[in-house]
Amino acid sequence: MKESTTPKELTFENTNFLFFLFKWRKLLIIICIAAVVISAGISLLIKNKYVSTVVIFPTSTNAVSKALISSQYGAKEDIMAFGEDEDAEQMLQILNSNEIRQRIIQKFDLLKHYDIDPESKFRNTRLYETYNENISFNRTEYMAVEIKVVDENPQMAADIANEIANLYDTVKNNLQKQRSYEGFKIVEGAYTELEKDIETKEDSLSILRSKGVQDYESQAERLYEGLAREIGSGNQRAVNQIQERLDTLAKYGSAYVSLRDGLEHDKKQLSDLKGKYEEAKVDAESSLPQKFVVDYAFKAEKKSYPVRWLIVVISTFATLLTSIILIILYENFRKFKQLTAVE
Numbered sequence: 001m002k003e004s005t006t007p008k009e010l011t012f013e014n015t016n017f018l019f020f021l022f023k024w025r026k027l028l029i030i031i032c033i034a035a036v037v038i039s040a041g042i043s044l045l046i047k048n049k050y051v052s053t054v055v056i057f058p059t060s061t062n063a064v065s066k067a068l069i070s071s072q073y074g075a076k077e078d079i080m081a082f083g084e085d086e087d088a089e090q091m092l093q094i095l096n097s098n099e100i101r102q103r104i105i106q107k108f109d110l111l112k113h114y115d116i117d118p119e120s121k122f123r124n125t126r127l128y129e130t131y132n133e134n135i136s137f138n139r140t141e142y143m144a145v146e147i148k149v150v151d152e153n154p155q156m157a158a159d160i161a162n163e164i165a166n167l168y169d170t171v172k173n174n175l176q177k178q179r180s181y182e183g184f185k186i187v188e189g190a191y192t193e194l195e196k197d198i199e200t201k202e203d204s205l206s207i208l209r210s211k212g213v214q215d216y217e218s219q220a221e222r223l224y225e226g227l228a229r230e231i232g233s234g235n236q237r238a239v240n241q242i243q244e245r246l247d248t249l250a251k252y253g254s255a256y257v258s259l260r261d262g263l264e265h266d267k268k269q270l271s272d273l274k275g276k277y278e279e280a281k282v283d284a285e286s287s288l289p290q291k292f293v294v295d296y297a298f299k300a301e302k303k304s305y306p307v308r309w310l311i312v313v314i315s316t317f318a319t320l321l322t323s324i325i326l327i328i329l330y331e332n333f334r335k336f337k338q339l340t341a342v343e
Helices: 007-023 025-045 064-068 085-095 098-107 123-134 154-210 216-233 236-285 308-342
Strands: 050-058 135-139 145-151 291-295
Touching: 007 025, 007 308, 025 308, 050 085, 050 154, 085 135, 085 145, 085 154, 098 123, 098 154, 123 135, 123 145, 145 154, 154 236, 154 291
Parallel strands: none
Antiparallel strands: 050 145, 050 291, 135 145
């Protein structure tokens, strides 16, 4: 069975380590001072960076017509409702889109701002990498999305963050309008065509009415009653007149009924289509904000990076630890050489 280490042995080992530190104290102190000076100097060379953030919530409403003027029962959406998980994911995709990135790069001249050589073969690669390092989008635990911008210029950081938030509305509305406009043109075409059909049928009915066909069923009923009455009274002249009108009804009656029923159907269809037409027109020509802004970005008063004291502490501690390990290895190697020489 392996014997346990006694307190005496532990004390001896601790004493040896303290003796080791005391033996090499001068070198270790010099190393620590050098590490402090060097790390402090390096940290001073690191440029200050400032952080600005915008916190936004997505909306749950996409179509303006559904939010405001939809006539369908149960189809109306709450214009004030916050978006859900899927809406937040869609927001992140749009914020990371190339269109927003290119607009930000052009507006703020980031190629020059990030000091990237415009003649470099890999200028775009470096530009996009720097963009992604300084600009990020993340979801919060409350389903919001945070736009975070890091920059050496605090005002620039705030301006970029706010501009990205504004561009989100523009880009999303443009994406939706591309589809809604095409939908509107389709509905508009069908609506216009149906209006023309109705106008044509009304013109045809006007022609038939000018020929004496006003209401086929009631006219036919009254004419047959009159015909029977005149035949009974022996008024041949009246019989001939009524028969002439009945012949006109027989000639144009079926066309009249067909046009009248078709016109009634078309007008009902036009009424239904008009609602879709108005909704499609609103979607194509109008837009709503696609986000709720919780916090706009502002010019940061204090830098966020670098934390110089932390850099100095970590660098000094790491240097000290590395130095102790190297000295231990050196002493063990020296003892090993001495033992080898004795043997």
